[in-house]
Amino acid sequence: MIIPLLAAALFSCAEPDSAVRLDDVIVVGNATRDFQMKSSQTALQINRDYIDNNFSGSLMQTLEGIPGVKAMSIGSGQSKPIIRGLGFNRMAVTENGIKHEGQQWGDDHGLEIDQFNVDRIELIKGPATLKYGSDAIGGVLNLYNNFIPSVPFEGSLNLFGRSNNEQLGVSAKIGGRKGRVFYRANITLLDYADYKVPTDSIQYYSYYIRLKDKRLRNTAGLENDGSVMLGYMEHRFQSYLRISDSYSKSGFFANAHGLEVRLSDIDYDHSCRDIDLPYQSVNHFKILNHTTWYNDHMSVVADLAFQNNLRKELSEPVSHGYMPIPDGSLERCFDKSTYTMNLGTSISLTEHNELQFGVNTEYQDNNRKGWGFIIPDFETMSWGAYVYDRYEPHKNLQLNAGARFDAARTHIHSYYDWYETPLSETESVFLQRSAELKRRFTSVTWSAGASYNKNNWILKANIGKAFRMPIPKELGVNGVNYHIFRYERGNAELNPEESYQLDASVIFSNKKLYIQFDPYLNHFPNYIYLSPTADYVEGLQLYHYTQAKVLRYGFEAQLNYKIDTKLELELKGEYLYAEQQSGEKKGYTLPFSVPWSVDAGLKYSFVCKGDGFVGLNAHIVGKQDEIVPPEQPTPGYWTLNLTAGKQFMLHKNTLRVALHADNLLNKRYYDHTSYYRLIDVPEPGRNISMMIGLQF
Amino acid sequence: MNKYFIFISLLCALCACSGDDEEDKDMVKPSISESGIVASPIDCLVLHKGDVLPFRYVFEDNVELGKFNIEIHHNFDHHTHSTSALECELDDKKQPVNPWVYNEDYDIPENQKKYNAHLDIEIPEDIDTGDYHFAIRLTDKTGWQTLKAVSIKIIE
Numbered sequence: 042m043i044i045p046l047l048a049a050a051l052f053s054c055a056e057p058d059s060a061v062r063l064d065d066v067i068v069v070g071n072a073t074r075d076f077q078m079k080s081s082q083t084a085l086q087i088n089r090d091y092i093d094n095n096f097s098g099s100l101m102q103t104l105e106g107i108p109g110v111k112a113m114s115i116g117s118g119q120s121k122p123i124i125r126g127l128g129f130n131r132m133a134v135t136e137n138g139i140k141h142e143g144q145q146w147g148d149d150h151g152l153e154i155d156q157f158n159v160d161r162i163e164l165i166k167g168p169a170t171l172k173y174g175s176d177a178i179g180g181v182l183n184l185y186n187n188f189i190p191s192v193p194f195e196g197s198l199n200l201f202g203r204s205n206n207e208q209l210g211v212s213a214k215i216g217g218r219k220g221r222v223f224y225r226a227n228i229t230l231l232d233y234a235d236y237k238v239p240t241d242s243i244q245y246y247s248y249y250i251r252l253k254d255k256r257l258r259n260t261a262g263l264e265n266d267g268s269v270m271l272g273y274m275e276h277r278f279q280s281y282l283r284i285s286d287s288y289s290k291s292g293f294f295a296n297a298h299g300l301e302v303r304l305s306d307i308d309y310d311h312s313c314r315d316i317d318l319p320y321q322s323v324n325h326f327k328i329l330n331h332t333t334w335y336n337d338h339m340s341v342v343a344d345l346a347f348q349n350n351l352r353k354e355l356s357e358p359v360s361h362g363y364m365p366i367p368d369g370s371l372e373r374c375f376d377k378s379t380y381t382m383n384l385g386t387s388i389s390l391t392e393h394n395e396l397q398f399g400v401n402t403e404y405q406d407n408n409r410k411g412w413g414f415i416i417p418d419f420e421t422m423s424w425g426a427y428v429y430d431r432y433e434p435h436k437n438l439q440l441n442a443g444a445r446f447d448a449a450r451t452h453i454h455s456y457y458d459w460y461e462t463p464l465s466e467t468e469s470v471f472l473q474r475s476a477e478l479k480r481r482f483t484s485v486t487w488s489a490g491a492s493y494n495k496n497n498w499i500l501k502a503n504i505g506k507a508f509r510m511p512i513p514k515e516l517g518v519n520g521v522n523y524h525i526f527r528y529e530r531g532n533a534e535l536n537p538e539e540s541y542q543l544d545a546s547v548i549f550s551n552k553k554l555y556i557q558f559d560p561y562l563n564h565f566p567n568y569i570y571l572s573p574t575a576d577y578v579e580g581l582q583l584y585h586y587t588q589a590k591v592l593r594y595g596f597e598a599q600l601n602y603k604i605d606t607k608l609e610l611e612l613k614g615e616y617l618y619a620e621q622q623s624g625e626k627k628g629y630t631l632p633f634s635v636p637w638s639v640d641a642g643l644k645y646s647f648v649c650k651g652d653g654f655v656g657l658n659a660h661i662v663g664k665q666d667e668i669v670p671p672e673q674p675t676p677g678y679w680t681l682n683l684t685a686g687k688q689f690m691l692h693k694n695t696l697r698v699a700l701h702a703d704n705l706l707n708k709r710y711y712d713h714t715s716y717y718r719l720i721d722v723p724e725p726g727r728n729i730s731m732m733i734g735l736q737f
Numbered sequence: 738m739n740k741y742f743i744f745i746s747l748l749c750a751l752c753a754c755s756g757d758d759e760e761d762k763d764m765v766k767p768s769i770s771e772s773g774i775v776a777s778p779i780d781c782l783v784l785h786k787g788d789v790l791p792f793r794y795v796f797e798d799n800v801e802l803g804k805f806n807i808e809i810h811h812n813f814d815h816h817t818h819s820t821s822a823l824e825c826e827l828d829d830k831k832q833p834v835n836p837w838v839y840n841e842d843y844d845i846p847e848n849q850k851k852y853n854a855h856l857d858i859e860i861p862e863d864i865d866t867g868d869y870h871f872a873i874r875l876t877d878k879t880g881w882q883t884l885k886a887v888s889i890k891i892i893e
Contacts, residue, residue, distance in 0.1 A: 306814075362838065362840055363838070572880065573876075573880030573881075573882070574803075574876075574880055575803025575804050575876040575877065575878050575879075575880060576803070576804055576842075576876070577804055577805075577806040577842040577874065577876070578842075579840065580806050580808045580840040580842075580872075580874070581806075581874075582874065582876060582880075582882050625880075626879075626880075628762050629762060668764070670879060670880040670881045670882070671880075671881065671882060
């Protein structure tokens, strides 16, 4: 039904007689050039238009069109970001400058941010711990939803749907500014059913699981987000307070969660929209204050934030080994609070020299509950200070360099089993799963680079060192990971992981052609790696944390060619190679190695009472033979995808329709970086996403 | 300047294409087979309480075998099935009172590519009768793992 409607909308118009304007189709304009010349890092700016036009279900899936960015699918249509093959705690996500702190380490935890309330995104590929501290090794995804309204009242209403998991959603925003005071508020509601895969059954180990109506049992879910923002601004001063909450509840694939492939008395096939055990719920509450003061030569920015991430995993209580059937279904609960304070100053020393310095402090408190143990309780206090200088010796040349010092103190608490394990006929004990541990870490990082532009060229090079503190799971875990059928053991001796990276960027653009090439070379002297061993503990294979030298290199490339005023060709691709150069798995790659991929697309733009476009894209992914136990090689595949968008002007309002059809040929394929790859679940079949938005 | 950068970029691109990963990496999982022996237990095997459960399988690996684990747990709730287990006739569902729990890790002598696993497991007298799962897990030195699960039944 959707397609004929859209087709009618697209083709009902005659040739436009107004002057053709396609400025926004050209990827690089002066604004882009200014942005690119600001830093020597490989960076990208993504605005709301791009997000709306490429809307494909979730924010991360929308961003997957950007070379070097992957959405690691974790089931339930949720996904977590990967930049150049590094995800989890090896990249950072910030919201309005504050580092987002959920349970990033987890394989099945999505991003707890309202994706329909993002004004713009800044993506940094490469080491960025200089300004963002620990974790920003692979890159940073900076999300902003703090645009200040310019009129007394404005708003938007978006409705969206997704065919594969019958997702329905609504998102409403209002905002306004009167005199010195401004406000914003938004609400997003989402509900989806079990998602469909193009297969009737899944085979895992020797188990054979039949699927009803090709649906992945119990992967339905819902999400409710809301935020309010209140601000004050005057000449040279601005401050706002933003409170947001994001709640989601989603089921886990019922047949492969927990220790073994399980059947249950729960009638999962009764409804595809209900959420039965096992499921997870996540609530992320955030309150932040951002204050800026500036004059002609100087600016000071202060951020204060509190965030609480409350995550629960519930499943049917079962006995395992010496653990009797537990009471209740709360398997794991993580309650993590993070307090953040950032202070930054920027001073114009001369017209061409800008000095920045600042401090970041963060305190984290994590408490666990439930009958399953995976990470201990802990508190971590960390702080860092940086200095950064930007110098423009010539109008076409920009140099930058900076250094940072970080220190952290972490206190991990001991944990004992709640049940006894027999040691002999007469003796039994409550086994200790985590030992009391106090560690201090320090790290020095730096970065230097240059950007140069002449005529149609921009050339950038950057070298930098990044780091991350070992997380308490890596230091203190000692127990069964019920999700992945394995026993994991931490290593209290781990050192901060360090990474050295050389980045370059070459950009050429003229009126017809845009080319970008971003190669990089990356070395980790001590990558923290969870290595599978030959040993067994409590009946499960032991995986333990080690540190190994790792070499990674790769590139992203993009080419846009405007064939004529309406037709544009786009080619983009990425390649990544990773190898462990020491340790137990010397010679092997890293887990979830991203295979090479190429996208070829053709886009037709037109103007007819508002801008519109239709695009067809072939997404080609290579096979991945570079694996490490327990992975399997993943064959290559290609999918055909369609994107279309149209704006309609209704009086002073804009109506926008965006359509995204993925996997038009309903191909069955596996994604090497998907969480469900290990249990042989193929990726979703044909999916059509649609969004209708009204701006007023 | 211009040329210099292009040169560096090309160099990076070149090194990206010259991965020298021709080392001998073990990419093969170990195997659990019945080759040349009468394997036990096999699906639908029925045994008496107090009997000896003979464990006979052949383990093989291309490089070196690691360790193995045997785990036995009840299937009174019919929680899983495998392709072949479907054919075994299951008793009615029931609540466990004193189910048999067996979970033991075993070493394999070093530097073995092939190992005939030969164990006799005593079935306790005081356990619940009914359907059980017998799971074999086998690793190789590298950390690859193979799993095999069979359904057995314990009667009086």
